[in-house]
Amino acid sequence: MPYAAKPAAQPDAAWVHPNDQTVSIGRVACSQAWLAGLTDDGTAEQGLVRAEIAGSPPVPGLGHPPELEDVDGVPTWVWSDAGIESVRACRIAEVKAEAGQRILALYPTWKQANMNMRATELVDIRLDRELTAEETAEREAMLSAAAWIKEVRAASDAIEAALPDDAEGLCAFIAAAADGWPA
Numbered sequence: 001m002p003y004a005a006k007p008a009a010q011p012d013a014a015w016v017h018p019n020d021q022t023v024s025i026g027r028v029a030c031s032q033a034w035l036a037g038l039t040d041d042g043t044a045e046q047g048l049v050r051a052e053i054a055g056s057p058p059v060p061g062l063g064h065p066p067e068l069e070d071v072d073g074v075p076t077w078v079w080s081d082a083g084i085e086s087v088r089a090c091r092i093a094e095v096k097a098e099a100g101q102r103i104l105a106l107y108p109t110w111k112q113a114n115m116n117m118r119a120t121e122l123v124d125i126r127l128d129r130e131l132t133a134e135e136t137a138e139r140e141a142m143l144s145a146a147a148w149i150k151e152v153r154a155a156s157d158a159i160e161a162a163l164p165d166d167a168e169g170l171c172a173f174i175a176a177a178a179d180g181w182p183a
Contacts, residue, residue, distance in 0.1 A: 055079075056171040066167065079167040087170040092160050094175040099156035102181065103149050115142045151182045 055077035058065035064083035068075055079087075107115075122139050125131060131139065159178045164170050 056168040077167075084165075084167050084170065087167060088163060091163055091170055091173050091175065095156050095159050095163075095178070098175040098178075098181075099152050103152050107145055107149065115145060118142065148182065155180045155182055 054071070054074050055066065056079065057077055064080060064086045066077040066079040066083055069078045070076070071078070118138065119142055122131065122135060125135065159175070159180050162180075164173060
């Protein structure tokens with residue numbers, strides 16, 4: 001359950017242990033292990049209260065995280081337009097990275113460079129004579145690879161265009177699991 005710090009709570013270095021992941025509770029950071037070990041009486045003694053916090057939580061690493069505001073008596077993460085656009089930009093970058101990973105998994109850069117070089121050779125050969133059956137099959141395979149790469153790029157564009165408009169949907173979005181990636 002999330003916690004919110006009462007204004008009287010003060011940071012205490014003893015709460016945080018080396019290599020322990022910290023949890024932000026208001027303006028106070030403490031270790032998850034320490035917080036999990038507290039009883040209800042212990043939280044009250046430390047100036048902490050259990051609180052249900054509504055809304056999508058902050059996303060680490062973004063320049064415009066949401067602010068914790070009181071909405072009808074409930075602490076709620078409220079996203080600004082700039083914050084939502086920060087999350088959207090992050091998700092778009094993740095979609096582009098996912099597309100790149102998918103392409104490079106099947107066609108690493110060296111393989112794409114070799115296919116481009118061979119395609120140029122085949123064009124030159126076609127100026128002098130007809131391609132053999134083997135060369136034609138090779139050309140068709142390269143055209144198929146190029147079509148698949150274009151399909152991944154088109155899927156990336158479509159996934160980016162279909163990203164949710166709200167902070168909650170953007171926070172829950174996972175690029176690798178998005179619908180629309182080609183097989």
